[in-house]
Amino acid sequence: MLQKTIHWFKAVDDVNNIHWQENSMCVIEVNDTKITLALNKQSIHAFAYKCPHAGGIMSEGFIDAMGNAVCPVHQYRFNLKTGRNSTGEDFLKTYLVEIRDSALYVGFEEKNWKF
Numbered sequence: 001m002l003q004k005t006i007h008w009f010k011a012v013d014d015v016n017n018i019h020w021q022e023n024s025m026c027v028i029e030v031n032d033t034k035i036t037l038a039l040n041k042q043s044i045h046a047f048a049y050k051c052p053h054a055g056g057i058m059s060e061g062f063i064d065a066m067g068n069a070v071c072p073v074h075q076y077r078f079n080l081k082t083g084r085n086s087t088g089e090d091f092l093k094t095y096l097v098e099i100r101d102s103a104l105y106v107g108f109e110e111k112n113w114k115f
């Protein structure tokens with residue numbers, strides 16, 4: 001049976017101190033891992049720093065009108081929640097996000113097989 005364990009790390013002490021505009025992205029480092037944060041429709045999303053296709057820096061792309069993160073290199077579009085590419089070829093790694101007492105936490109999933 002596949003068991004998932006989530007390890008939560010505080011990424012930002014106070015989300016109110018993040019000064020960004022709707023549909024913008026930024027890079028932070030959490031648990032020694034660079035990740036991308038995006039603000040879309042009042043929700044914060046966290047996903048991989050680099051595109052799974054050929055390593056484009058996702059934060060240098062943009063969020064399109066449908067709410068997809070668009071890679072700057074070949075313009076692949078990834079769903080912010082699922083990471084699914086609009087053509088189904090690649091998945092962008094996404095991370096869980098929670099806000100607790102104004103602090104932003106990012107969850108790293110660990111999968112273990114238990115027999």
Ligand code: FES
Nearest residue numbers: 051053054071074
């Ligand atoms: S490197 Fe991102 S779409 Fe090709």
